[in-house]
Amino acid sequence: MISRLYSRFCQTLPTPTSSSALLVAYSGGLDSTLLLLLAERYAREHRLPLGALHVHHGLSPHADEWAERCAALCRQLGVALQVERVQLARGNGESLEAQARSARYARLGAALPPGGWLLTAHHQDDQLETLLLALKRGAGPRGLAGILPSQPFADGLLLRPLLAEPRQVLAEAVGEAGVSWVEDESNQDVSYDRNFLRQQVIPVLKARWPAIAETAARSMALCAEQETLLAELAEGDWQRAGDGEALRIAPLHELSPARRNNLLRHWIRRQGGEMPARDQLARLWDELALARPDANPQLNWGRVSCRRHQGRLYLVRPDLAPLSDQIPLTLGVRATLPEELGTLGVIQSEEGPLRLPRADEPLSLRFAVAPGQTLRPQGRGGSRRLKKLWQEYGIPSWQRGRVPILFYGEQPAAVPGLFICEGFARTGPQGLSWLRQGPPVNPQEGDDPLP
Incomplete structure (x- = not known):
């Protein structure tokens, strides 16, 4: 069994190069223990560096024991083990599952060398669980595509060479190898959605339809193909409608509703925004894109706010507020502006x-x-209130009160990147130049070039 599994394991991996160091995400459980055995043999035969990383979450009273057992097997195999301890915050609104996953991948990404391969032990049964969870969330093709066998990660690749294997096959192979593994008692806690599916739902499904994990994997592969086509279509539409980080509204009118929504999701994903629900996407179009020209609409979801300005849509933070800072300046010294400006x-x-x-x-x-x-x-002929000037210079409403103004004493002298006030222009052979790094004052024009 383990020889056949190793042969399939090798076939799933790309051709190694001189930078193909291997890092195994090693929890100590059955799946990752088998993965470590296979990776050790592969690295030895191909003369590649191999390491393992165990994340110590501290959630179980047995966590120290697990780490020591992982270390013992790694010593036996001659594999360097890195143990990373993380702390999770209970009651902060984010599930412990999500926190643990984020912390785990953050440490794995930091440990992966450039060009290296991170190997994780996801298998076919994990795919079925992922599909059912995606259906529960009402996910589209991207979510229903499930776990990818390969994807870019950190400065290298994330590979899942056991993804097509049923867990029963993995269990038989580990038994044949004669090694032990740790059992996480939390896997029996059905208050976690994935454990509920694993313990109470999937056994019933498999009893009725034994091949359901395999057939679900085929459906997920088809969804992955469809998502690739949608991404290619959206990228072409983005090339016509995108404008820096903004999305021009006029080209969206030429698209069908389905194609328009596909582009909106693509744009939000490009900006790293949290994906809105379907009804929120409909509101984005109806309440922002179709609002009257003189309106200042805003739609918030999660940690994202969508705003409209001069025929374009922007994604910004929902909590932007005017700043009251006064920052002294010294010639030749750059001042750091607040809030990552x-x-x-x-x-x-x-x-x-x-x-x-x-x-x-x-x-x-x-x-x-x-x-x-x-x-x-x-x-300019005549003075203006600042609010009027912001309108004339096209400053979006959410940026007003956040644009740095240069003062001489108590008098505003210039808005770097926009204008110089009357009476503050250079009159002699020497003058002052500003040096600005950061977001442009006007998102459609950018700052003045640095001198």
């Missing part, structure tokens, strides 16, 4: 567009002007 500094140069400040004009950065104060951009 980048850095901004000023230097003296012959090309600088701003006049040099007087001794009684200390430089600072602020995000608002005094109530009722007006500004007059250079070359």
Whole structure:
């Protein structure tokens, strides 16, 4: 059994290269124990570096014992084992399952060398569980495609060479190898959805339809193919409708509703946003894209807010608020702006567009002007309230109150990237230039180039 399994294991792996170091995600359970045995033989035959990583979650009173048993087998096989301890927070709104998974993959990603292969022990029964969980969530083709056998991960690849194997086959192979493994008592806790399916639902399904895991895997493979086609279609539509990080609304009117929704999901995924439910996607179109031109609509879901500005859709944080910081500036020193807005500094140069400040004009950065104060951009006839200027220069509503303004003393002198105020333009051979790194002031135009 184990020889046949090893042969299939080898066939699933790509051709190794000089950078193909192997890292096994080793929990100590039956599945990962077999994976470690197969990987050790493969690495030895192909003369590849091999390591194992065990994540110690500290959730079980037996966690220390598990780590020691993992270490014992790794010593027997001559495999270097790395034990990573993580702490999970109970009661923070996120399930312990999700926290454990995030922590585990974060440590695995950090340990994987560039070009390396991370091997995990997912198998065919895991696929069936994943499919049932996806159906429970009401997932589309992407979710129903299940666990992928191979995908980019960190600076290398994540490979699942046992994905087509039933767990019963793995159990027989481990028994043949004569090695022991650890049993996690939490696997019997049916309050966890995956355990409920594993313990109470899937045995009933298999009793009625013994091949259900295999046939479900075929359906998932078909969903994966469909998702690939949808992604290719969406990428073509994105090339026509995308504008930096924004999505232009006009081209969306030319698409069918299904194709439009496909592009919207693709855009949200590209921006790293949390995927909205289907009814939220419909609201996004009806309440934002189709809102009257002078409206300022907003739709929030999860940790994402969708906003509209000048015929484009944007994804931003839902908690953006005006800033009240006052940041002193020193010539030649970049100041760090709050909330990841980048850095901004000023230097003296012959090309600088701003006049040099007087001794009684200390430089600072602020995000608002005094109530009722007006500004007059250079070359403009008459002064304007800041709110009016933001409108004229196309600053989105969610960015107003977050745009850095350069002050000379108590007077606003310039909005770097937009305009210089009357009376602050360079008058001599030397002036000040600003150096800005970070998000552009106007998302459609970008900042002035750095001098």
